[in-house]
Amino acid sequence: MTTFLETNRRSLTRAAYAVLAILVLLWLGPLILEQRPARLIGSTITGLLVGGIYSLIALGIVVINKASGVFNFAHGWMMLLGGLLFYSFFASGSVSPLAAGVLAALTVIMVITTAGWGALRSPRSLALGAVAIVVLTVLLSLSGAEWQFIRAIAGAVAGSVLVGLVVERFTIRPLIGQPLFAMVLMTLAISRALNGITQLIWGSVEIPLQVFSWVGNLGLPMPIRFDARDTLGGIILIRTELLFAFALALVAFVAFVLFFQFTNVGLAMRAAAEDQRLAQSVGLRVRIILAVAWAIAALLATAAGVLQGGATSLSLNMPLLALLAFPAVLLGGLESITGALVGGIVIGLVQEWANLLFPGTQAGTELAPYVVLMAVLVIRPDGLFGQKRIERV
Amino acid sequence: MSANIRPSGVFDVSYAQDISLNRTRTDKIIANGLFVLLLLVPLLTVEGPLGLNLLPQTWIGLMIRIAIFVIAVQGLNILVGYTGQISLGHAAFVAVGGYTGAVLARQLGFSFWAALPAAALFTGVVGLVFGLPSLRVKGFYLAMATLAAQFIIPWLLRYPLTPWTNGSRPLEVPPPTLGPLSFASENAMFYIVVPLSVFLMLAARNMIRTRFGRALISIRDNDLAAEQLGINVFSYKLQAFFISALYAGIAGALLAFHDNSLSLDKFSLGLSIEFLAMLVIGGAGFPLGPLFGVSFVILLTQDIIPNRLLPLFGSVLPTLLPFIDPVNITSSLSPLLFGLILVIFLILAPRGLAYRWEIFKIAWKIRPYSH
Structure with missing residues (x-):
């Protein structure tokens, strides 16, 4: 008996998975067939669109994981912080020059000292820094509604680069060489600190970010409706904001992928992710690359935060939403950028379908992605596109 | 991370000395004396039988909280500190213990004394179920599995089990009774919670000194080597999960x-993080770590921040940074300082307060010499 089990282990496991899949289908099939086709299609489209934003979140987590081997639990709070910074520069007519100057100065100082604090002693980098501070301050304190996008983008970029660099330099860098547990706990500690900072400055917020208000001027209906009562038995509604957020998320995703594929910095980052020591020995400055990775991840977080805030609203729920990107990352594979895209969309779809099938229980946002996570861990821990180097016991 | 660091020249001369909890008679007298003193504390408060009013009544509440959390964090210590398995779902197990105890007492009419062990055992079994992924994955992947537990368990309690758990609304629990005695007052609860907490601390300490405990430590230090030594890694990991959840269940009940x-709002991911933070601040892998960590964090978040630092920051911060709304300071100061303190501990003192305490004890023993 035991020898039979041992020799046919693989086929037996597969048979068990098949039986499980059939049981799940038998359970969910009638529930799916009960639904009207229009609602199914509507949920699928919404899930796809939401999943696009999850992909962007997942990409940020993958970038950091590839660069420094840390899974960033603070990503959600970076999203919210970036979104709120964007909101602050976007909504108010003008920002106080003092706040703009402080933000610009801190960002520029952190950027020019990335290679080491010695840069503060070299006159050339000091002069460059001073010019950058002045330009950035002017950009940030432009007043008037017509400049609001430029002002807000500059503010959000400066703020997120600042957050990324500060987090990397003061919390992650001192922990290099420490066990995994310390790293995990460090990102959790950062998430608590960022939680405190956002609440200190903005309070317990619930802000709809009006970044897509110009869409109405294009003549597009909001929301887009497809009347299919005769054929599919219902109306399909697509929220225009969500559609635009999805499109922009895809654009950002593709832009970052192109950055990793074709620019020198991107190639260096991939090299450092592959093998830090080897990258160092061919002359890449791994320390700078790590800092750049954190800055880019913070930028990605901010982009996702702004898009998510535009599609729904900026609230303290956003960090919980970012946790949904963790199942997406594990499903796609820890190191894989394609995996982030596919995983994000799958989690979005699973979420919307679960919300449709089990209404009123939050099954989509609170349960289904984590069930997927457990299934991935048990069935295929490397994920769909991950490298097969997972520490299997 | 040795648990008992000794100065050179101090060694055991007999087997009895090696296995005893207190090495010398002085140690024994001090330990027992401290325990008796601890039990006398409630007598000094207003509500005590003597009505002495020497200590504020709030201290008793704080001490009970510390004692309960010490049990939960000691469970986490066995899993994280000794076995080296990261768990992000400990708060969910505490919730399971709490709800099992409450449901047994309310629906089935169990007394406290029966509900407590039943809740602990049930939580242990639940912990075993969520420990099963440790058969296939380890390290970071296992942390993700426990993160899934942190979301799946509260969801189950909130939606499908609503008839028993009252969903998102608070669930009333009757106070424990023993014959004619009722333990409704805090001073009475003190005599249940604190001795139990001390007992469980000692139990954990003894467990670590047995074959079982050494097996756990060897798994933490190098699981491949442990397997080569003939230790059944899977079995011991599952046992660690079971005992960890058992402690969590007792704390929850x-x-x-x-x-x-x-x-249910209490048992969020935030509480899981807080447990881990308490463990690291106190010192993971030290028997006294949970006591130091829990005392530090609870005194900080429940007493020092709201009573001492809040008035200070409330007056200073808005004048320094004019864009800060004073209303927000109350809710934001606690997570902010907590996060910063955890960051500082992780960088400057990753071995925690218990390690400092060991170093201090050695320095005291060999004074006036430095080595």
């Missing part, structure tokens, strides 16, 4: 019966 009400 005590929390339910002490607070007399339960609400």
Whole structure:
């Protein structure tokens, strides 16, 4: 008996998975067939669109994981912080020059000292820094509604680069060489600190970010409706904001992928992710690359935060939403950028379908992605596109 | 990370000395004396039988909280500190213990004394179920599995089990009784919680000194080597999960019966993080770590921040940074300082307060010499 089990282990496991899949289908099939086709299609489209934003979140987590081997639990709070910074520069007519100057100065100082604090002693980098501070301050304190996008983008970029660099330099860098547990706990500690900072400055917020208000001027209906009562038995509604957020998320995703594929910095980052020591020995400055990775991840977080805030609203729920990107990352594979895209969309779809099938229980946002996570861990821990180097016991 | 660091020249001369909890008679007298003194504390408060009013009554509440959390964090210590398995779902197990105890007492009419062990055992079994992924994955992947537990368990309690758990609304729990005695007052609860907490601390300490405990430590230090030594890694990991959840269940049930009400919001991911933070601040892998960590964090978040630092920051911060709304300071100061303190501990003192305490004890023993 035991020898039979041992020799046919693989086929037996597969048979068990098949039986499980059939049981799940038998359970969910009638529930799916009960639904009207229009609602199914509507949920699928919404899930796809939401999943696009999850992909962007997942990409940020993958970038950091590839660069420094840390899974960033603070990503959600970076999203919210970036979104709120964007909101602050976007909504108010003008920002106080003092706040703009402080933000610009801190960002520029952190950027020019990335290679080491010695840069503060070299006159050339000091002069460059001073010019950058002045330009950035002017950009940030432009007043008037017509400049609001430029002002807000500059503010959000400066703020997120600042957050990324500060987090990397003061919390992650001192922990290099420490066990995994310390790293995990460090990102959790950062998430608590960022939680405190956002609440200190903005309070317990619930802000709809009006970044897509110009869409109405294009003549597009909001929301887009497809009347299919005769054929599919219902109306399909697509929220225009969500559609635009999805499109922009895809654009950002593709832009970052192109950055990793074709620019020198991107190639260096991939090299450092592959093998830090080897990258160092061919002359890449791994320390700078790590800092750049954190800055880019913070930028990605901010982009996702702004898009998510535009599609729904900026609230303290956003960090919980970012946790949904963790199942997406594990499903796609820890190191894989394609995996982030596919995983994000799958989690979005699973979420919307679960919300449709089990209404009123939050099954989509609170349960289904984590069930997927457990299934991935048990069935295929490397994920769909991950490298097969997972520490299997 | 040795648990008992000794100065050179101090060694055991007999087997009895090696296996005893207290090495010398002085140690024994001090330990027992401290325990008796601890039991005398409630007599000094207003509500004590003597009505002495020497200590504020709030201290008793704080001490009970510390004692309960010490049990939960000691469970986490066995899993994380000794076995080296990261768990992000400990708060969910505490919730399971609390709700099991409450439901047994309310629906089935169990007394506290029966509900407590039943809740602990049930939580242990639940912990075993969520420990099963440790058969296939380890390290970071296992942390993700426990993160899934942190979301799946509260969801189950909130939606499908609503008839028993009252969903998102608070659930009333009757106070424990023993014959004619009722343990409704805090001073009475003190005599249940604190001795139990001390007992469980000692139990954990003894467990670590047995074959079982050494097996756990060897798994933490190098699981491949442990397997080569003939240790059944899977079995021991599952046992660690079981005992960890058992401790969590006891803590949860005590929390339910002490607070007399339960609400699911308390057992969020934030509490899991707080448990881990307490463990690291106190010192993971030290028997006294949970006591130091829990005392530090609870005194900080429940007493020092709201009573001492809040008035200070409330007046200073808005004048320094004019864009800060004073209303927000109350809710934001606690997570902010907590996060910063955890960051500082992780960088400057990753071995925690218990390690410092060991170093201090050695320095005291060999004074006036430095080595």
